[in-house]
Amino acid sequence: xxxxxxxxxxxxxxxxxxxxxxxxxxxxxxxxxxxxxxxxxxxxxxxxxxxxxxxxxxxxxxxxxxxxxxxxxxxxxxxxxxxxxxxxxxxxxxxxxxxxxxxxxxxxxxxxxxxxxxxxxxxxxxxxxxxxxxxxxxxxxxxxxxxxxxxxxxxxxxxxxxxxxxxxxxxxxxxxxxxxxxxxxxxxxxxxxxxxxxxxxxxxxxxxxxxx
Numbered sequence: 001x002x003x004x005x006x007x008x009x010x011x012x013x014x015x016x017x018x019x020x021x022x023x024x025x026x027x028x029x030x031x032x033x034x035x036x037x038x039x040x041x042x043x044x045x046x047x048x049x050x051x052x053x054x055x056x057x058x059x060x061x062x063x064x065x066x067x068x069x070x071x072x073x074x075x076x077x078x079x080x081x082x083x084x085x086x087x088x089x090x091x092x093x094x095x096x097x098x099x100x101x102x103x104x105x106x107x108x109x110x111x112x113x114x115x116x117x118x119x120x121x122x123x124x125x126x127x128x129x130x131x132x133x134x135x136x137x138x139x140x141x142x143x144x145x146x147x148x149x150x151x152x153x154x155x156x157x158x159x160x161x162x163x164x165x166x167x168x169x170x171x172x173x174x175x176x177x178x179x180x181x182x183x184x185x186x187x188x189x190x191x192x193x194x195x196x197x198x199x200x201x202x203x204x205x206x207x208x209x210x211x212x
Contacts, residue, residue, distance in 0.1 A: 025089065025090055025091060025092040025117055025118070027092065027117060027118035031129065032121075032125070032126060032128075032129025032130060033129065035105050035119070035121070036074060036105070038105070038107075039074075039105035039106060039107045039115075039119060040075065040106060040107045040108045041072065041074050041075030041077065041105075041106050041107075041108075041113070042072075042073045042074040042075065042103065042104065042105045042106070042126065043067070043069045043070075043071060043072045043073060043074075043075070043077065043081070043103075043104055043106075044069070044070045044071045044073065044101065044102070044103050044104070044123045044126065044127070045067035045068055045069040045070055045081065045101065045102070045104060046067060046068045046070065046099065046100065046101045047065060047066070047067055047094070047096045047097070047098050047099065047100055047102070048066050048067065048068050048080075048098065048099075049065075049066040049098065050063055050064070050065050050066070050098065051063060051064040051066070052064050052087060061086070061087045061088075062084050062085065062086055062087060062093075063084075063085060063086075063087040063093065064082045064083070064084060065082070065083045065084075065085055065094050065096075065115075066080065066081070066082050066083075067080070067081050067082075067083065067104065068080055069081055070101065073103075073126065073127070073130055077113075081106075081113060082112060082113065083104065083106055083112075083113045083114065083115045084109070084111055084112060084113065084114050084115075085114065085115055085116040086116060089117055092116045092117045092118055093116050093117060094115065094116055094117060094120065095117055095120075096120065101123055102120055102121065102122065102123055103120070103121040103122060103123045103125065103126030103127075104119065104120060104121075105119040105120075105121070106119065107119075134162065134163060135163050135164065135165065135166050136158070136162050136163065136164050137164065137202075137203075138156075138158050138164040138165075138202070139186075139201075139202055140186060140201050140202065141156035141157055141158055141164045141165065141201055142157060142158050142159040143156070143157045144156050144157075144179065144181065144188060144201070145157060146176065146179055152167075152175075152176050153166070153167055154166075154167040154179070154188075154190075154199075154204055155167070156201060156204060164202075165201070165202065165203045165204040166204070167199075167204045175192060175193065176190055176191065176192055177191045177192060177193045178191050179191070181201070185201070186200065186201055186202070187199060187200055187201060187207060188201055191212075193212070194211065194212060195209055195210065195211055195212065196209065196210040196211075196212055197209050198210075
């Protein structure tokens with residue numbers, strides 16, 4: 001009998017404290033595709049230096065963060081790029097130690113590229129978000145991953161980390177209260193609070209729905 005590992009992930013909306021409150025910053029990264037829609041370019045690079053403050057922006061004093069670019073994933077810029085950002089992490093400025101490699105989303109603005117704490121992502125996460133998933137066929141996965149904020153996705157993964165099934169994004173918002181799977185079972189039960197959806201673990205297709 002297989003034991004299924006259920007991992008539940010929740011992604012919240014991007015939240016930035018208003019400019020007049022520069023003593024705190026709260027943000028959570030959106031999925032890669034949504035981050036790309038909000039920014040003009042994205043690269044993976046290593047922070048090599050910080051200069052400034054150089055100016056005063058909406059969120060306080062700004063500094064220049066210099067990155068050695070390993071790869072431009074969206075856009076086509078120089079091998080070395082300067083990004084303007086608030087000097088303080090409390091004002092949503094970069095919080096990256098010098099020498100750290102990270103995925104950086106930037107937007108074009110006065111003085112060049114701009115970014116910060118809420119536009120920083122682990123390099124491997126950014127790469128994975130740009131790589132199409134290789135969906136394989138399998139009778140029963142080793143893990144089921146759920147994530148979403150309004151629009152939810154369910155991904156089934158085998159013991160080697162390969163994606164075995166991917167619930168398509170139908171564009172609609174579905175709030176899921178919980179997902180249940182019996183060990184060794186062939187189906188999962190998805191509870192939205194209004195509807196119970198029974199899905200096949202093999203391909204995550206809908207086997208039955210019941211209003212509650």
